[in-house]
Amino acid sequence: MxxxxxxxxxxxxxxxxxxxxxxxxxxxxxxxxxxxxxxxxxxxxxxxxxxxxxxxxxxxxxxxxxxxxxxxxxxxxxxxxxxxxxxxxxxxxxxxxxxxxxxxxxxxxxxxxxxxxxxxxxxxxxxxxxxxxxxxxxxxxxxxxxxxxxxxxxxxxxxxxxxxxxxxxxxxxxxxxxxxTYTLPKTQVANGIADTFIHTVEQYVTYPVDAKIQDRMAEGILKTLIEIADDCLTKENDYNSRANFMWSATMALNGLIGLGVPQDWATHAMGHELTYLFGIDHGKTLSILQPAIWEVRKDKKRDKLIQYAERVWEIDIENDDEKIDIAINKTREFFEKLGIKTHLSDYGIKEEQIEDIIKSLEAHHINNISETHDLTIDIMREILKKAY
Amino acid sequence: MxxxxxxxxxxxxxxxxxxxxxxxxxxxxxxxxxxxxxxxxxxxxxxxxxxxxxxxxxxxxxxxxxxxxxxxxxxxxxxxxxxxxxxxxxxxxxxxxxxxxxxxxxxxxxxxxxxxxxxxxxxxxxxxxxxxxxxxxxxxxxxxxxxxxxxxxxxxxxxxxxxxxxxxxxxxxxxxxxxxTYTLPKTQVANGIADTFIHTVEQYVTYPVDAKIQDRMAEGILKTLIEIADDCLTKENDYNSRANFMWSATMALNGLIGLGVPQDWATHAMGHELTYLFGIDHGKTLSILQPAIWEVRKDKKRDKLIQYAERVWEIDIENDDEKIDIAINKTREFFEKLGIKTHLSDYGIKEEQIEDIIKSLEAHHINNISETHDLTIDIMREILKKAY
CATH class of the missing domain: 3.40.50.1970 (Rossmann fold)
Structure with a gap:
């Protein structure tokens, strides 16, 4: 820690x-x-x-x-x-x-x-x-x-x-x-759940530093979001699910789960460009990028992705590579079930516009980001292609 | 909540x-x-x-x-x-x-x-x-x-x-x-772990109010204590286990896990009498009383004891009654492994002195306590006999 x-x-x-x-x-x-x-x-x-x-x-x-x-x-x-x-x-x-x-x-x-x-x-x-x-x-x-x-x-x-x-x-x-929150449109509830989910993994799916309490709290928030998502979307006036959603959102970004641990924030940095260029909702930009980032960066984040797979999704199989892949797929499915499309192409973006995103990232000096400061523009291009 | x-x-x-x-x-x-x-x-x-x-x-x-x-x-x-x-x-x-x-x-x-x-x-x-x-x-x-x-x-x-x-x-x-903490005597490390454990369960093993984040945090602290106890006691200068211990103790009683949930504190109220009358260390009084309280009050706390058994001790059997009993036994074993004796008789107290404890509780107007305000002097007597 x-x-x-x-x-x-x-x-x-x-x-x-x-x-x-x-x-x-x-x-x-x-x-x-x-x-x-x-x-x-x-x-x-x-x-x-x-x-x-x-x-x-x-x-x-x-x-x-x-x-x-x-x-x-x-x-x-x-x-x-x-x-x-x-x-x-x-x-x-x-x-x-x-x-x-x-x-x-x-x-x-x-x-x-x-x-x-x-x-x-x-x-x-x-x-x-x-x-x-x-x-x-x-x-x-x-x-x-x-x-x-x-x-x-x-x-x-x-x-x-x-x-x-x-x-x-x-x-x-x-x-x-x-x-x-009872009067919120479903799409905003979905965006809020996705945003909270990504705030949590940006502080959790990095590399291990044996910060056990922070990890357990992060996992607790993720598991809670997975448990309540359906009720939040389908039961309009359900106090319990909305109360847990609301407190999850606060606890995900009030500093506690990020104490003494590496933090990534690449998903947010890249997502901001998608909102800026194409007006895509913040929560949706994160849902598009997160699975792709993990697919490309699974070696860097290997230990924590395995922990995420085991503790959050309770994937109980032998092979760690498969475990990671299943966890990434389950994450993508989770966003899709919220009603959030998880590919750039779903938002009418053309493949050649990936270069516009790259230019915008460069213009904002977004380079060598992530918890290991080695997420370069070239890797971001690869991520965007994977997210397409 | x-x-x-x-x-x-x-x-x-x-x-x-x-x-x-x-x-x-x-x-x-x-x-x-x-x-x-x-x-x-x-x-x-x-x-x-x-x-x-x-x-x-x-x-x-x-x-x-x-x-x-x-x-x-x-x-x-x-x-x-x-x-x-x-x-x-x-x-x-x-x-x-x-x-x-x-x-x-x-x-x-x-x-x-x-x-x-x-x-x-x-x-x-x-x-x-x-x-x-x-x-x-x-x-x-x-x-x-x-x-x-x-x-x-x-x-x-x-x-x-x-x-x-x-x-x-x-x-x-x-x-x-x-x-x-490296220079602490082992017995103080053990007492501190037990104290932190009981602070957590006093706010967690009550009755369910669907406070998912608070429950997950409490479970995270308990699982962490179980994971680190051995290293804390056997590795003298192990930074990681001591850092996790230290942060667990703070997080167990800074208010967060107790937000919007029922709280018990009977173990502390009764434990204070044991320290006052017999000079037993605070952490040890709690370790003596907690298993006995659960044995006597397992119906009142049934739902949360089952959750505790499943999530903290990962007891995966069909029968809920057995599940609770195993969890209580594992808790007692945990304290004993810390080197803390968990029976009143281990501390040279005579069985008839239970009535002295009862008198002291009465003198301090400690009655109808716990999260359901129905832990009476008579039930406390039963608990003390069970703890003997």
């Missing part, structure tokens, strides 16, 4: 009927900006529930809607203007990963002392570059990204998708009401 | 050679009181390492040794005097659970505004009853209690052992260097 540091200050407020507690979670006289996405939180009444919970006559409440999936820098900068103009001192994100990520970025950008907030996209900042930091709360409507309990965000800008990490970005609190 | 709240602000600093980082973890001009136990931290050089790491010429450093196992109120109150007299503003606990628990109590007692700090023992206080709270750091030498990442403490006083819980008691940081 490698050395590690861990600290995660976010307060989780989980379960039925928790939104009403917002009133005591936010200071009495706050100037609150509620951020949200495409309007489903208004359509399904979540916005009203939130608004009514915090509207105590002393708070001044503003709203900013329209944060799109893969939130755009230009959109978020409009919210930054409101934060500055209205002296907002509390940000309340109501939505999924894009809204939470976008709100974290709004916070950083509004208080960034440097020349341009674009620097934040390119990692050209340090933690002292902010004049102050506004507390963020979240009300999660789509379990997937784990953004509710971590300090990361991904923001899209003219030339790609950029991760932005800052210790200032941990939400102060996050409300997780599994019932809020 | 029940509703739950979770927040744990403690920073974990884990791995090799981390004590030197104390210098940046404590403010430059702090007035620090280093607390420790019976002197082994001096004997093995840990105290010096800690002292040298923080001695920057600006800090004023005091020390308070002699915090005994099952730390006593009267002992801790002597440290409270130092804290008050010397205006201590940072407490640094170097030791195991007793030192960490004791130091949490010192902090609360030194800043308690009420009539007498004895109130803290009897739950007669609320979180606003403190004038200020001093930050605590810990350097863990004995993995067992999880005290390094939770807000609990257990303090002994003339008439028993008392849990003291306060949100003010989370350490600001805890340094976990697995190598510090």
């Amino acid at each position: 490698f050395n590690f540091d861990f600290q995660n200050p976010t307060k989780i407020v989980f379960g039925k009927d928790r939104i009403k507690e917002l009133n005591k979670l936010i200071k009495d006289n706050a100037r609150v900006l509620i951020t949200y996405g495409g309007g489903s939180v208004k359509r399904f009444g979540t916005f009203d529930k939130v608004y009514n919970a915090i509207n105590n006559g002393k708070r001044v409440i503003f709203e900013f809607g329209g944060i799109e999936p893969n939130p755009k820098y230009d959109t978020l900068m409009k919210a930054v203007d409101i934060v500055k103009k209205e002296n907002i001192d509390f940000l309340l994100a109501v939505g999924g990963g894009s809204v939470m990520d976008g709100t974290k970025f709004i916070n950083l950008a509004a208080n960034y002392k440097g020349e341009t907030p674009e620097n934040l996209l390119y990692g050209k900042f340090n933690e002292n570059d902010f004049s102050k930091i506004i507390p963020i709360g979240t009300v999660v409507t789509l379990p997937a990204t784990g953004s509710e309990m971590n300090s990361g965000a991904v923001v899209s800008h003219k030339n790609g998708k950029f991760p932005v990490m800052s210790k200032h970005s941990f939400p102060k609190f996050s409300i997780l009401e599994p019932e809020l | 029940f509703n739950f709240d979770f927040q744990n602000p403690t920073k974990i600093v884990f791995g090799k050679d981390r004590i030197k980082e104390l210098n940046k973890l404590i403010k430059d001009n702090a007035r620090v009181l280093i607390t420790y136990g019976g002197g082994s931290v001096k004997r093995f050089g840990t105290f010096d390492k800690v002292y040298n790491a923080i001695n920057n010429g600006k800090r004023v450093i005091f020390e308070f040794g002699g915090i005994e196992p099952n730390p006593k109120y009267d002992t801790l109150m002597k440290a409270v005097d130092i804290v008050k007299k010397e205006n201590i503003d940072f407490l640094l606990a170097v030791g195991g659970g007793s030192v960490m628990d004791g130091t949490k109590f010192i902090n609360l007692a030194a800043n308690y505004k009420g009539e007498t700090p004895e109130n803290l023992l009897y739950g007669k206080f609320n979180e606003n009853d403190f004038s200020k709270i001093i930050p605590i750091g810990t350097v863990v030498t004995l993995p067992a209690t999880g005290s390094e990442m939770n807000s609990g403490a257990v303090v002994s006083h003339k008439n028993g052992k008392f849990p003291v819980m306060s949100k003010h008691s989370f350490p600001k940081f805890s340094i976990l260097e697995p190598e510090l």
